[in-house]
Amino acid sequence: MNEASLTALFSLLAGLILLSAFFSSSETGMMSLNRYRLKHLAKTGNRGAKRAQGLLQRTDQLIGVILIGNNFVNILASSIATVIAIRIWGDAGIAIATLLLTITILIFAEVTPKTLAALFPEKIAFPASYALGPLLKVLYPAVWLVNLFTGAILKLIGVSAQDAASDHLSREELRTLVNEAGALIPSKHKDMLVSILDLEHVTVNDIFVPRNEVVGIDLDDDLDTIIRQMRSSQHTRLPVFKGDINNIQGVLHLRNATKLLMEEDLNKAKLMQLCREPYFIPESTPLNTQLINFQKEKRRFGIVVDEYGEVLGLATLEDILEEIVGDFTTDYAATSPDIIPQDDGTYIIDGSTAIRTINKTLGWKLSTDGPKTLNGLITETLETIPESNVCLTVEGHRLEILQIKDNVVKAAIVHAAPRRPRPLRS
Incomplete structure (x- = not known):
């Protein structure tokens, strides 16, 4: 073998090792992509992300084309390396070629490119998707045949493609994702997100104002006492009851009673006309459910009762919001x-x-x-x-x-x- 042909074989061998590195890094890069970030980038119009997302929709085909290409170039590289070694060292060249090629492929075509792809998956996977897409179309018959046998073997051992893990996050996985976001999400926002996830584990019983602290209007009081209470109240909504808080007649929004306070002939009957029917809440209602109920009923205020209908206290929309955003006071x-x-x-x-x-x-x-x-x-x-x-x-x-x-x-x-x-x- 002359020097020119030997140089050509070395050049071909180097090219095959580069192709092997391409397939190895593509496989790791594609599999290391963050699926949620990928969806976000695809929605924003990133072409590489769209191509990668399309390839990942059929993972079996993607892995098939990568492994077919990788195995083909590795076997061809092994054959060429053997020919070169035999020409240079004779029969001893087979062992030498095996050793040298194993080390070369391991370093330059496996470990190094896969490490780079694991560290920077988007920089590797997105450009690679431009080559893998057309290559999949060219090699589709071979990929289909390989996947046919692979699927049959998986069925024999009781594995189905439908058993694959879903991309959907569970509540605990989402909590971990929020907590591991680091500086990408401010700590205050993390607390709010985690609090939203915890709403179903917290009930109205955990946040309501107990009945001994409830401020309301007792219709058994004289009119002057009621008026003074309305004018000095720090709350915008007051429960109206008769004699005992268990005998609630309605809920008065003081904004609606502003004009009424200016009238000279104010009486309890006119006061009751401004009251809205009370809205009762079972004490065991989860906060996420109650938040939706407040929205459906267009309410901000509810009377909390136990299983016997006994009034325990009251809960407001603000109480639930404080569970999410924290107390509205700074200290x-x-x-x-x-x-x-x-x-x-x-x-x-x-x-x-x-x-x-x-x-x-x-x-x-x-x-x-x-x-x-x-x-x-x-x-x-x-x-x-x-x-x-x-x-x-x-x-x-x-x-x-x-x-x-x-x-x-x-x-x-x-x-x-x-x-x-x-x-x-x-």
């Missing part, structure tokens, strides 16, 4: 009258404060599966209603009862749970 711990921080690191907390509010405000992790308020948590832990000020420990937090009134814990001092000491290294 709840500093402004809340229910949680008062002390100089020694303790907190004086009102007994009616919700456990969820304590957890969100102080960053604690008290259990919310049982009692919903601090008073309920204390009485459940003691298994009795305390008759005097006592100290107890709940989930690592030390509590001192400050005030008890009407069999209810009105206030308690709560100490933060001590940090566990780190184990000493030997």
Whole structure:
């Protein structure tokens, strides 16, 4: 073999190794593409993304054309390398060619291109899609034949293409995706997205205002008292009841009563005409369902009742929105009258404060599966209603009862749970 033909064979061998690198990187790049980002890029008009998305719709055909091309060039490269080695080293050239070609393909046609494709899948896959599309059309008969045998073998072992994992994300997968977004999504937006996902796990019972804190209009009061209450109210909507909150007659929007307050002949009958029928909410309704119900009913205010129809309190649209966006105050711990921080690191907390509010405000992790308020948590832990000020420990937090009134814990001092000491290294 003369020098010119040997040079030609070396050039052909180098070209085949480059083609092998192309097929190897294309396979890894295509399989490493983020399917959701790919859909987004395709919708924005990216041509490479559209071509890649089209190829990935039939993964079996894509893998078939890549592997046919890759195996063909690798086998051809092996044959040419063997011919070259025999011409140079004789019969010993077969072993030498096998060793050298294995190392060469491993480094230059497998590991290096696949690593690059895994690191930069879009930069590899999108340009490769321009070549793989036409190549698939040319080699389609061979691809179809290979896939025919492959499909038959998969059926024999009980595997079907319909069993393939779906591209749809579960709730937990979406939560992980949001949390792993890093700096791409601001932390406040992450919290909001995760809160939306958690809405179905939180019920109205977790967020409603208890009945002992409900401010409303009692029709049994005299008219002057009712008018003063309407003029000084900090709320825009007030429940109207007669004698007891369980006897609710309606809900009054104070905006509708503005003109009525200017009339001299104001009476309770005219007041009731402005009231809207009360809207009742079962206490176990998940927040995501209640949010939709508020929208359907065009309501912002509901009366929460238990399974016996007893009024427990009220819930508003704002309460649900706060579960998503957080409290509307910038520093709840500093402004809340229910949680008062002390100089020694303790907190004086009102007994009616919700456990969820304590957890969100102080960053604690008290259990919310049982009692919903601090008073309920204390009485459940003691298994009795305390008759005097006592100290107890709940989930690592030390509590001192400050005030008890009407069999209810009105206030308690709560100490933060001590940090566990780190184990000493030997």
